[in-house]
Amino acid sequence: MLALILGLVIFLGIHSTKMLAPAWRQQQISRIGLLPWKGLYSLVALLGLVLIVWGYGQARMAPVWLWESPTWTRHLAALLTIPAFILLVATYIPGSHIKARVGHPMLLAVKFWAIAHLLANGTLADLLLFGGFLVWAVVLYIASRRDDRASGYVPPAGKVTRDILVVIVGLVFWVIFAMWLHLWLIGRMPFAMG
Incomplete structure (x- = not known):
């Protein structure tokens, strides 16, 4: 630990x-x-x-268990990671309304990811890992948005075509990760019942 x-x-x-x-x-x-x-x-x-x-x-x-999450929370967590992947992609594809509106999509993606995993996992290590990232992302997001306002930064306007691209690429990456990479990298299948 x-x-x-x-x-x-x-x-x-x-x-x-x-x-x-x-x-x-x-x-x-x-x-x-x-x-x-x-x-x-x-x-x-x-x-x-x-x-x-x-x-x-x-x-x-x-593992040091703090709580036991019901099986259905794994499915909810998998679904909550969809916006995390879309926001992560929005970080790297310029010119979307999503990035312009959110300002710091990667930090928001980390929040979705952390909340999803806190719902589905109940060990002390999970609380430290996902809770630590959640607190960090919330604090940094607030500070970053404050700094944007203080500096007068206005993000460039986005285009609908870029939003469509962000959503499609985000969904493709989510499917690849949820169906194959999560098991290979983490050792667990997000939609497994057991």
Whole structure:
């Protein structure tokens, strides 16, 4: 469990430097340069991610149950991840109304993902992992939207054709992940009854 906690602190911490320590972050970029900062940032994030995956895998071997979710919550969780995939795709396809309206679709995608998994999983490791990401995404989303307003940022208007593309690509990725990749990567089938 310690590896999971340490991984969450490292991964979410490095992803929070712009919000929590903007002056320090800018000093580091000025001192070492943007590309070396991005490289260091990526290495630290990767270390955190490896610790999260390893720690969560270890915790699943000897789960500490806090609650037992009914089987139907897995199906609800799978459905709640549909908007998560669509929002994630909206992050990378420019020019959609979705991105313009939401502002920070990846953070909203993380919220949907985390809530979905908290509904369907009831171990202490699940609470730490998905609850940690949920709190981080909520706080960062609020801070990011506040910063947008303070800077006067207005997102460019979107196009319906881009929204259609975002939804189609998001749904395709969701089907691929739900039907094949989740089992291969996580070891569980989202729609399994057992």
